[in-house]
Amino acid sequence: MVTVKAVVAGSFGGPEVLALVDAPDPVAGAGEVVVTVEASGVGYVDIMARRGEYGPLSVPGFTPGVEIAGVVTEVGEGVDGGWLGRRVFSQVQGGGYAQKVLVGADSLATVPEGVGAGEAVAIGVNGLVARIGLERAGVGRGDSVVVRGARGGIGLMAVQQAAALGAEVTAVVSRGRPDDRLEEFGASRVVPSAEAGASAEYDVVLDTVGGAEVGAWVSRLRPNGRFVLCGAAGGAPDTAFGEALLENYHKSPTFIAFSLGSLPGPAIVPQAQVLFEAAAAGRLRGVVQEVLPLAQAHQAHRLVEGGGLFGKVVLTP
The missing domain is CATH 3.90.180.10 (Medium-chain alcohol dehydrogenases, catalytic domain)
Structure with missing residues (x-):
């Protein structure tokens, strides 16, 4: 055999x-x-x-x-x-x-010429999660977007694509000093999570981390802000994040949980094709x-x- x-x-x-x-x-x-x-x-x-x-x-x-x-x-x-x-x-x-x-x-x-196999999978699922998550949040020009876990695969894709949509992007990293390379990918500001500042507010939070801090980030949405949970590298959110939604009810927050696995393969092919063409044209980096x-x-x-x-x-x- x-x-x-x-x-x-x-x-x-x-x-x-x-x-x-x-x-x-x-x-x-x-x-x-x-x-x-x-x-x-x-x-x-x-x-x-x-x-x-x-x-x-x-x-x-x-x-x-x-x-x-x-x-x-x-x-x-x-x-x-x-x-x-x-x-x-x-x-x-x-x-x-x-x-x-x-x-x-x-x-x-x-996968078009000029995009290697390794780059294709670096863009692939990560890029799709970021693209569809940003799309569902309605990110547009002038929006203030914060990306948690910005050094990771989804995070890097989200920073680039949010910046390309005209948003002002704050890249939050989980440990160590800010990484200046993220500015090369479109971030306007790079900060460790411990120094992100409780007073800042955002139109959109794209969260690849999850964990116990989800509620705190929900509370930092501006009126009519959108929170997209698309990863759980830090574990499942504490159930208290529901309390944060209720406490901020007056601001009409939207909470979106997104898993690419919820979509059938054929449904994401056109989206993937857009990402790979952008990479071939030098507008997206895996x-x-x-x-x-x-x-x-x-x-x-x-x-x-x-x-x-x-x-x-x-x-x-």
Whole structure:
């Protein structure tokens, strides 16, 4: 039997549960393609899945990974043969940490020339979360936007895209001194969370961190402000954030919780295409912090879990 290499979480737990194994060589069925993977993105959702905290991947023995970039090397029945040999990106429902992955043909976005596979996954899910989150918050020119977790994958995408929309962006980082590089990505102001200043107010808070401070940030919305929770690197919000919403009822705050997993793959393809075209034109930058082989998936998880990254961790076959 022909096999490929894939990473499997044999049980829920720490990074040590991840192991590189032989898996069956995938065969494209009707409406499917096989993508030979060049890069797999490592995100916090993978950490949650490994711990058993992410519902869609709740059975031990799964392969993590929700985004891949690579080349279409086989097409199934009913799929346009023009996909063969094309460089693509796709969000997948697990299975991304592998040499080959089965993907529905209607969930493929073309990766244009000039955008590498690593950059594609650095932009991919992170860029989509940021783009759709900012869209749902109605961010526009002149808005004051604060991005929590601005050094991370979603944060970097949000800073760039909010600035491109004409917003004034405050980038909040979780530790250490402000990173001047964030100003290169469009931030007007960069501050550690401990020094963010309780008196400042914002039209939009885009929060990739979550945790116990959500309520405090809700309280810093201006009248008719919008809060977008699109990550939980700091854990689930304290239930007291509901009290903050009620205490600020007079300001008519809007609270939006957004997970990209709530949207089917075909629905996000046009959005992904816009992001990749922007990258090819030099208007958006995907930042790769570290590239590791599949066999070091456990180390990739330790890096993401440890925090303090600037950009994306990527696995390659």
